[in-house]
Amino acid sequence: MEHREFYVSMALIHRRSNLSWEVIIVYGPADHRRSPAFLQELRNKVDRCTTPVVVAGDFNLIRSPEDKSSANVDVPRMRMFNDCIADLALREIARVGARYTWSNNRIDPVRSVLDRVFVSVEWEMAFPLCSLRAVTRVGSDHSPLLLCSGRASPPRLNCFHFENFWLGQTGFVEAVCVKWEAVATSPPRVFNAVDVWHHCAKMARQFMRG
Structure with missing residues:
Protein backbone atom coordinates (compact mmCIF):
# COMPACT_ATOMS: atom_id res chain seq x y z
CA MET A 1 0.00 0.00 0.00
CA SER A 149 -15.38 -6.38 -13.66
CA GLY A 150 -17.97 -8.27 -15.70
CA ARG A 151 -16.68 -11.65 -14.61
CA ALA A 152 -19.88 -12.25 -12.68
CA SER A 153 -23.42 -10.93 -12.81
CA PRO A 154 -23.59 -7.41 -11.34
CA PRO A 155 -25.35 -7.21 -7.97
CA ARG A 156 -29.02 -6.38 -8.11
CA LEU A 157 -29.83 -3.12 -6.38
CA ASN A 158 -32.54 -3.64 -3.80
CA CYS A 159 -34.74 -0.66 -4.67
CA PHE A 160 -37.94 0.17 -2.84
CA HIS A 161 -41.01 0.85 -4.99
CA PHE A 162 -44.07 2.45 -3.42
CA GLU A 163 -47.33 0.96 -4.67
CA ASN A 164 -50.16 3.48 -5.07
CA PHE A 165 -52.83 0.88 -4.31
CA TRP A 166 -51.50 0.67 -0.73
CA LEU A 167 -53.15 4.04 -0.05
CA GLY A 168 -56.52 2.47 -0.74
CA GLN A 169 -56.06 -0.25 1.88
CA THR A 170 -58.03 0.31 5.07
CA GLY A 171 -55.81 1.43 7.93
CA PHE A 172 -52.61 1.63 5.83
CA VAL A 173 -51.73 5.27 6.55
CA GLU A 174 -52.53 4.89 10.24
CA ALA A 175 -50.39 1.74 10.52
CA VAL A 176 -47.40 3.41 8.87
CA CYS A 177 -47.74 6.44 11.18
CA VAL A 178 -47.79 4.21 14.25
CA LYS A 179 -44.69 2.34 13.02
CA TRP A 180 -42.84 5.58 12.22
CA GLU A 181 -43.56 7.11 15.65
CA ALA A 182 -42.50 3.94 17.43
CA VAL A 183 -39.20 3.82 15.58
CA ALA A 184 -38.54 7.55 16.02
CA THR A 185 -38.73 7.26 19.81
CA SER A 186 -35.96 4.64 20.00
CA PRO A 187 -33.44 4.95 17.15
CA PRO A 188 -30.33 2.72 17.54
CA ARG A 189 -28.03 5.73 17.29
CA VAL A 190 -28.59 9.46 17.08
CA PHE A 191 -26.05 11.81 15.59
CA ASN A 192 -28.46 14.33 14.11
CA ALA A 193 -31.94 14.66 12.65
CA VAL A 194 -30.82 13.16 9.32
CA ASP A 195 -29.79 9.91 11.06
CA VAL A 196 -33.21 9.67 12.69
CA TRP A 197 -34.91 10.31 9.34
CA HIS A 198 -32.89 7.62 7.52
CA HIS A 199 -33.55 5.08 10.27
CA CYS A 200 -37.28 5.77 10.33
CA ALA A 201 -37.51 5.65 6.53
CA LYS A 202 -35.62 2.33 6.44
CA MET A 203 -37.89 0.71 9.02
CA ALA A 204 -41.02 2.15 7.36
CA ARG A 205 -39.96 0.67 3.98
CA GLN A 206 -39.44 -2.73 5.60
CA PHE A 207 -42.85 -2.45 7.27
CA MET A 208 -44.62 -1.52 4.02
CA ARG A 209 -43.01 -4.45 2.21
CA GLY A 210 -44.70 -6.68 4.75
Whole structure:
Protein backbone atom coordinates (compact mmCIF):
# COMPACT_ATOMS: atom_id res chain seq x y z
CA MET A 1 0.00 0.00 0.00
CA GLU A 2 1.26 3.47 -0.87
CA HIS A 3 0.09 6.85 0.35
CA ARG A 4 0.89 10.24 -1.15
CA GLU A 5 -0.62 13.71 -0.94
CA PHE A 6 -3.34 13.14 -3.56
CA TYR A 7 -3.79 9.34 -3.67
CA VAL A 8 -3.61 6.01 -1.92
CA SER A 9 -2.89 2.82 -3.87
CA MET A 10 -2.95 -0.92 -3.32
CA ALA A 11 -1.86 -3.96 -5.34
CA LEU A 12 -4.57 -6.59 -5.91
CA ILE A 13 -4.60 -10.13 -7.30
CA HIS A 14 -7.61 -11.64 -9.07
CA ARG A 15 -7.52 -15.22 -7.76
CA ARG A 16 -9.42 -16.81 -10.62
CA SER A 17 -7.19 -15.43 -13.36
CA ASN A 18 -4.10 -14.80 -11.20
CA LEU A 19 -3.96 -11.29 -12.70
CA SER A 20 -2.26 -8.59 -10.64
CA TRP A 21 -3.16 -4.93 -10.94
CA GLU A 22 -2.99 -1.73 -8.90
CA VAL A 23 -5.91 0.37 -7.69
CA ILE A 24 -5.17 4.08 -7.27
CA ILE A 25 -7.79 6.11 -5.39
CA VAL A 26 -7.38 9.85 -5.91
CA TYR A 27 -8.72 13.00 -4.33
CA GLY A 28 -8.01 16.05 -6.45
CA PRO A 29 -7.61 19.43 -4.72
CA ALA A 30 -10.56 21.80 -4.67
CA ASP A 31 -8.02 24.63 -4.90
CA HIS A 32 -7.31 24.52 -8.63
CA ARG A 33 -4.00 26.28 -8.18
CA ARG A 34 -2.80 22.86 -6.98
CA SER A 35 -4.30 20.91 -9.89
CA PRO A 36 -1.01 20.82 -11.87
CA ALA A 37 0.78 19.31 -8.84
CA PHE A 38 -2.03 16.74 -8.48
CA LEU A 39 -1.84 15.68 -12.12
CA GLN A 40 1.96 15.51 -12.02
CA GLU A 41 1.82 13.25 -8.97
CA LEU A 42 -0.67 11.03 -10.81
CA ARG A 43 1.60 10.92 -13.88
CA ASN A 44 4.56 9.88 -11.77
CA LYS A 45 2.58 7.14 -10.06
CA VAL A 46 1.08 5.59 -13.19
CA ASP A 47 4.42 5.78 -15.02
CA ARG A 48 6.00 3.70 -12.24
CA CYS A 49 3.34 0.98 -12.37
CA THR A 50 4.43 -2.28 -13.99
CA THR A 51 0.96 -3.90 -13.83
CA PRO A 52 -2.46 -2.86 -15.16
CA VAL A 53 -4.03 0.00 -13.22
CA VAL A 54 -7.44 1.29 -12.16
CA VAL A 55 -7.51 5.00 -11.27
CA ALA A 56 -10.68 6.15 -9.54
CA GLY A 57 -12.00 8.83 -7.22
CA ASP A 58 -12.89 12.50 -6.98
CA PHE A 59 -10.68 14.34 -9.48
CA ASN A 60 -12.28 17.75 -8.83
CA LEU A 61 -11.81 18.38 -12.56
CA ILE A 62 -14.12 18.14 -15.56
CA ARG A 63 -13.28 16.98 -19.08
CA SER A 64 -15.83 18.91 -21.14
CA PRO A 65 -18.44 21.70 -20.77
CA GLU A 66 -21.15 18.99 -20.76
CA ASP A 67 -19.74 17.76 -17.45
CA LYS A 68 -21.12 20.82 -15.63
CA SER A 69 -24.65 22.15 -15.33
CA SER A 70 -23.51 25.77 -15.52
CA ALA A 71 -21.56 27.57 -18.23
CA ASN A 72 -18.77 28.57 -15.83
CA VAL A 73 -15.96 26.31 -17.08
CA ASP A 74 -12.20 26.67 -17.44
CA VAL A 75 -11.12 25.45 -20.89
CA PRO A 76 -7.33 25.43 -20.24
CA ARG A 77 -7.89 23.39 -17.08
CA MET A 78 -10.03 20.88 -18.99
CA ARG A 79 -7.33 20.63 -21.65
CA MET A 80 -4.69 20.01 -18.99
CA PHE A 81 -6.75 17.19 -17.49
CA ASN A 82 -7.47 15.57 -20.86
CA ASP A 83 -3.83 15.82 -21.91
CA CYS A 84 -2.78 14.03 -18.74
CA ILE A 85 -5.27 11.19 -19.32
CA ALA A 86 -4.16 10.87 -22.96
CA ASP A 87 -0.45 10.86 -22.08
CA LEU A 88 -1.04 8.06 -19.58
CA ALA A 89 -3.06 6.07 -22.17
CA LEU A 90 -5.94 5.66 -19.73
CA ARG A 91 -9.50 4.92 -20.83
CA GLU A 92 -12.56 6.16 -18.94
CA ILE A 93 -15.20 3.55 -18.09
CA ALA A 94 -18.62 4.71 -19.29
CA ARG A 95 -20.96 5.42 -16.40
CA VAL A 96 -24.70 4.74 -16.12
CA GLY A 97 -27.18 5.68 -13.43
CA ALA A 98 -26.62 9.43 -13.02
CA ARG A 99 -26.00 12.40 -15.30
CA TYR A 100 -23.76 14.10 -12.72
CA THR A 101 -21.82 12.74 -9.73
CA TRP A 102 -21.63 15.85 -7.53
CA SER A 103 -23.98 18.61 -6.42
CA ASN A 104 -23.41 21.60 -4.17
CA ASN A 105 -26.88 20.99 -2.67
CA ARG A 106 -28.01 24.60 -3.02
CA ILE A 107 -31.54 25.75 -3.80
CA ASP A 108 -30.35 26.42 -7.36
CA PRO A 109 -27.70 23.68 -7.46
CA VAL A 110 -24.58 23.41 -9.59
CA ARG A 111 -23.90 19.84 -10.67
CA SER A 112 -20.72 18.37 -12.14
CA VAL A 113 -19.05 15.12 -13.11
CA LEU A 114 -16.10 15.07 -10.70
CA ASP A 115 -15.92 11.33 -9.94
CA ARG A 116 -14.57 8.95 -12.56
CA VAL A 117 -12.92 5.59 -13.13
CA PHE A 118 -10.05 5.22 -15.59
CA VAL A 119 -8.28 1.98 -16.50
CA SER A 120 -5.22 1.03 -18.47
CA VAL A 121 -5.60 -0.76 -21.79
CA GLU A 122 -4.25 -3.99 -20.26
CA TRP A 123 -6.91 -3.94 -17.53
CA GLU A 124 -9.70 -3.29 -20.03
CA MET A 125 -8.50 -6.16 -22.21
CA ALA A 126 -8.57 -8.49 -19.19
CA PHE A 127 -12.10 -7.34 -18.26
CA PRO A 128 -13.81 -6.29 -21.52
CA LEU A 129 -17.30 -6.62 -20.01
CA CYS A 130 -16.62 -4.24 -17.13
CA SER A 131 -19.31 -1.70 -16.21
CA LEU A 132 -19.68 1.33 -13.97
CA ARG A 133 -22.83 2.45 -12.18
CA ALA A 134 -23.54 5.56 -10.11
CA VAL A 135 -25.68 4.38 -7.20
CA THR A 136 -28.07 6.37 -5.02
CA ARG A 137 -26.50 9.31 -3.20
CA VAL A 138 -27.34 9.28 0.53
CA GLY A 139 -25.94 11.77 3.04
CA SER A 140 -23.20 13.02 0.70
CA ASP A 141 -22.75 15.53 -2.09
CA HIS A 142 -21.17 12.80 -4.25
CA SER A 143 -22.73 9.73 -5.89
CA PRO A 144 -20.90 6.48 -5.08
CA LEU A 145 -19.56 4.61 -8.12
CA LEU A 146 -19.82 0.82 -8.36
CA LEU A 147 -17.31 -0.83 -10.71
CA CYS A 148 -18.08 -4.37 -11.89
CA SER A 149 -15.38 -6.38 -13.66
CA GLY A 150 -17.97 -8.27 -15.70
CA ARG A 151 -16.68 -11.65 -14.61
CA ALA A 152 -19.88 -12.25 -12.68
CA SER A 153 -23.42 -10.93 -12.81
CA PRO A 154 -23.59 -7.41 -11.34
CA PRO A 155 -25.35 -7.21 -7.97
CA ARG A 156 -29.02 -6.38 -8.11
CA LEU A 157 -29.83 -3.12 -6.38
CA ASN A 158 -32.54 -3.64 -3.80
CA CYS A 159 -34.74 -0.66 -4.67
CA PHE A 160 -37.94 0.17 -2.84
CA HIS A 161 -41.01 0.85 -4.99
CA PHE A 162 -44.07 2.45 -3.42
CA GLU A 163 -47.33 0.96 -4.67
CA ASN A 164 -50.16 3.48 -5.07
CA PHE A 165 -52.83 0.88 -4.31
CA TRP A 166 -51.50 0.67 -0.73
CA LEU A 167 -53.15 4.04 -0.05
CA GLY A 168 -56.52 2.47 -0.74
CA GLN A 169 -56.06 -0.25 1.88
CA THR A 170 -58.03 0.31 5.07
CA GLY A 171 -55.81 1.43 7.93
CA PHE A 172 -52.61 1.63 5.83
CA VAL A 173 -51.73 5.27 6.55
CA GLU A 174 -52.53 4.89 10.24
CA ALA A 175 -50.39 1.74 10.52
CA VAL A 176 -47.40 3.41 8.87
CA CYS A 177 -47.74 6.44 11.18
CA VAL A 178 -47.79 4.21 14.25
CA LYS A 179 -44.69 2.34 13.02
CA TRP A 180 -42.84 5.58 12.22
CA GLU A 181 -43.56 7.11 15.65
CA ALA A 182 -42.50 3.94 17.43
CA VAL A 183 -39.20 3.82 15.58
CA ALA A 184 -38.54 7.55 16.02
CA THR A 185 -38.73 7.26 19.81
CA SER A 186 -35.96 4.64 20.00
CA PRO A 187 -33.44 4.95 17.15
CA PRO A 188 -30.33 2.72 17.54
CA ARG A 189 -28.03 5.73 17.29
CA VAL A 190 -28.59 9.46 17.08
CA PHE A 191 -26.05 11.81 15.59
CA ASN A 192 -28.46 14.33 14.11
CA ALA A 193 -31.94 14.66 12.65
CA VAL A 194 -30.82 13.16 9.32
CA ASP A 195 -29.79 9.91 11.06
CA VAL A 196 -33.21 9.67 12.69
CA TRP A 197 -34.91 10.31 9.34
CA HIS A 198 -32.89 7.62 7.52
CA HIS A 199 -33.55 5.08 10.27
CA CYS A 200 -37.28 5.77 10.33
CA ALA A 201 -37.51 5.65 6.53
CA LYS A 202 -35.62 2.33 6.44
CA MET A 203 -37.89 0.71 9.02
CA ALA A 204 -41.02 2.15 7.36
CA ARG A 205 -39.96 0.67 3.98
CA GLN A 206 -39.44 -2.73 5.60
CA PHE A 207 -42.85 -2.45 7.27
CA MET A 208 -44.62 -1.52 4.02
CA ARG A 209 -43.01 -4.45 2.21
CA GLY A 210 -44.70 -6.68 4.75
